[in-house]
Amino acid sequence: MNELIRLDNISKSFGDNHILEGLSLSINKNEFVTILGPSGCGKTTLLRIIGGFEMPDSGRVFFDGKDITNIPANERHVNTVFQNYALFPHMNVLDNVAFGLRVLGLPEDEIGERVNEALSMVKLSGYEKRTIDKLSGGQQQRVAMARAIVNRPRVLLLDEPLAALDLKLRQEMQYELVRIKNELGITFLFITHDQEEALTMSDTVVVMNDGVIQQMGSPESIYNEPINAFVADFIGDSNILDGIMRDDRVIEIGGTIFECVDTGFAKDEPVDVMIRPEDIEIRPYGKGNLNAVITSSLFIGMHYEMLAESELNTGFEWLIQNYNSYEVGSKVGMYVKPENIQIMHKPKTEDEKALDIEIY
Template structure:
């Protein structure tokens, strides 16, 4: 495992003019994976990117690259390249010269530049575009040129600072697929910054969810979506129904005035908790059927499903995603499996949360 570790943040804090932007964060980046830094504006994700690139130095803590302390190593001495949000292409240079720019700065021999540029353009599916002017390119093509310019120097790490934000929805979706395929072909580490949770879920091997300068939770897209650690993560990653509840005993939870079987354990008797059920895990039933009864308050057609809002007898609002429609003011039933219920403990750390999940696996094995 030690050989796989490329970048390590150890209790890093970053302050600007007395304001703390990053708060004592520690994490590891493995070689050859696609990572995403996900969070709202101002959470610190771009600051992390700039620390890795060498544009900033930590106020406290250490940053190592392949075991070497790099706190004060300048950007040109790091095996890292960055693709910026606005692409930062040179409008007076054609595609070839934009991609070759870094190679010329590094004084690579002229005979080596052309094949390196050709190789980089091939990787981003821009064969034959060498002589195009930047002004003649579409948004997606400009993005590919920016990536080609970054990878032509053969960095160990590619940093991408919201490079898809300026694209329309259809092109952005296509470029998500292309970026993921490119990372797999190159086999280098990608660190991608976004506030778009759908991008993060679609592209990443691992996600770091940030909030107010702290990492709230890290893990695979599936683990973060299925097992959010707190209300912020549950709300930020997808849609969630979050309801107050209590744990009378292990694998039993009470909420909305009723008691249900669940799969969570390791709580104190009658501990107050927050209950999460995703909208797509709720199944519509006829009135009087199911586990809960709700009255429909609104309904929107979202293309692939209806988004229905209902309220139960205890006053809790429920969002339901279903291919079935409902009628306003109708009473309907809701059914959900025990596995669809996720329990969040108030104030639980990520370490304690991980230990609790491991205890489930041990109990299931027994």
């Protein structure tokens, strides 16, 4: 069995505010799991419960098969890297990294060896005597990482540690975290609201909203096969449309019939439809699934981002991403391959939430 952490029916409230509602989750050894969701969805509370900084109102936390729900944070084989790094400003780099080992009472020779090893791993060798206020944000992040890994934990919990970094440094640190995880062979649990971070680094992505898990799976499956409109809209850019499943492999969107690959829906069932903007092909007028007029065009780095209003469904603008630019006012055809149309069941009720599924 490869399972390391299991959360069993965890609930947590603060006053009348329900943060987690019967959440269950299983995380494997040597896995990079990212908890992704908007602010206030419960992801940090989940991390704090795993780390022992919060107690659940109900449910159990298991570590390597042992119930650790009531075990304090300092007795768990888990270390946390916080968003603000929580470094000691009056200590230099060496003393910050060595702090936990000195609390354990290890010999100074061993402490020195382990600190040097940790600083080498985060590429900060030679910075031992540098004070914290003389470090850049990225260097401080690496010190926090070294302080966490020097204790040789089995799990690292990372609470949005890259949020304060600029874009270039944040991207560099994403690759560094994956490298460190692979070198150490430990489990990473990473908390973020940044979709790019989740898709870039993770073995498994867990999408949360309103205290429950909406979907979990590989980055590819989450992006390409979202389970509902929330996940589709939250992960990357997307066109979310109302559709009617006229028959197997036949969907009507805004009065236009499209071929798709989905089956098993009821005849004439209302559904949610997701089409990624990069999956919309621009063709000559009259040569696509429908005709549209370009209403906006912006250059976004490697591609153009355009809005196009359907001639049949006025009032709704499609988001399109294309390497070629089309002038505003241009009449074009739009074509979507059947396999690029994602069909999703509509919620049966307004309050319906995704099933609570476990990762195995």
